Amino acid sequence: MGHFVGLLASGVAQGAIAALIALGIVLLHQTTGVVNFAQGDLLTLGAYFGVWLVVDHGIATIPAYLIVVALVFGVGVAMERIGYAPLRRQPILAVVISTFALALGLRSLIILWQGNDQKTLPSPFGGRVWHFAGAAIPYQSVLIVAVTGVVLAGLMLMLHRSSIGRQVRALAADRETALLQGIRVTRLSVLMFGLSAALAGLGGVLVAPTLTVSPQLGFTLLLSSFAATVLGGFDRMGATVLAAFGIAIVQQMAAGYVSADYVEAYPYLILLVALVLRPSGLFGEVVRVRY
Amino acid sequence: MSALLEVRGLVVSYGPVDAVRGIDLEVGAGETVALLGANGAGKSSTLRALSGLVKARGEVRFGGADLRRVSPDAIARAGLVHVPEGRMPFRSLTTEENLLVGTVARGGRTAEFALSDVYDLFPPLTKLRRRGSWTLSGGEQQMMATGRGLLAAPRLLLLDEPSLGLAPAVVDTVYAALREVREKISVLVVEQNAGLALGLCERAYVLAAGEIAMSGPAAELADRESLLASYLARESDADHEVHQDERQAG
């Protein structure tokens, strides 16, 4: 029982991180058409900003996390200016390729700045764990899930209750008509680049204490988030979040009960099996009814 | 005195094809004007050029300001508001959310029609406010799209075929509302249904193959029924229908 609960808890925590990355991908893709391959490296950057602020400068956890989110938001905005704005009249594929270039560039800059060595970001809770149903769950995992929950709720409120959120959803639904209704599409694109980067950066600083920080950190996590966006059909945010949690939980269970050797391959196995069974994505039916 | 909207020598080309071939057009403040024409005459292209969605040559002045090089969203915020052909609801938004998006373009202007006025104008929408707009019928979508345009506090409302594909009773509802709108807002309405539009408007232009073929007071055009009919029918021959279908499919 304790083993199962432990695996479930770590699956939920991993799922939360994957959900943050995946939501950033979906939000950006829906509003700008861009699939941002730099999303993983933005997560890495968030983790390194965390190390830099907390370890190197001794800044307290909460302000450090907030600064990280703000900094990565800024990097996202810069990416829009460098990799998207100049290419706005080019085919979207050019932009997607440019995000690839930006991802590699970002990773090189991180290595230049912090080197290739592994770093650690201590958890604000140290190594303390919460004993629950026979399992020892790190408080950092609880923090990950709690913060993700709050951020997701805030995001949903923003999208569904504010004028700016309505504009974002209108833009996602129909870009041309959004223009006809006076929505400042250019400005919203900048905001979406910043927001989706900030989500990745937050994921990075949250997950860093549970792993070691290396320049490849985000890339490995990005892959299972992509699996979630594909299963979510690339457009339904709720479905994407569910898929992110589902994949992570199955991944942890498989690692615990089957074999830990293939832990990084499990998301693809899940994706593969799911796509063979349901080629339109797990939630394709819902999409067809709604559109 | 210069008109609210002044168009001189407007040309819209799609590759080698000229859809609009140098038309002049004016809408005065407070005026209601119709732009009539058969399928493919270039009516939508004209409206899309005015609202900045397609590149065009020629001169477009709105409230005295030159609209060349102004982005479509800025044109909307300046009060030139375009309700597109096919109504184009934001499908993932509810009816009321669609209407509220309309207020974005308002800028500093006070709207002649507030949200409650739109519901008064289109009573069927009241019960649908929380419904997803993807579930609305064509007529309901037209009411919603028109309301969305009105909430933008337009100085000039561009309507592209508001009666298209609607049952007669629904057309009556929509046009009854437009007669109220006309009292407060300048309107340029594109129609294939000449009778309807001439009943609403003071003046009209008839577009044929991208050129203005006739223009004048609505009553005068209505009297020259057979000539008008020939322009409105001319391009909807079989050859052209095929062309339209291709465009729809592509």
Ligand SMILES: Nc1ncnc2c1ncn2[C@@H]1O[C@H](COP(=O)(O)OP(=O)(O)OP(=O)(O)O)[C@@H](O)[C@H]1O
């Ligand atoms: N995006 C486009 N690319 C190429 N050709 C186009 C495009 N849009 C319109 N056309 C062509 O331009 C011409 C005018 O089209 P337009 O849509 O302006 O006509 P319309 O008067 O609005 O017709 P309808 O009554 O059918 O809506 C047509 O021959 C059409 O095929």
Ligand SMILES: [Mg+2]
């Ligand atoms: Mg048309």
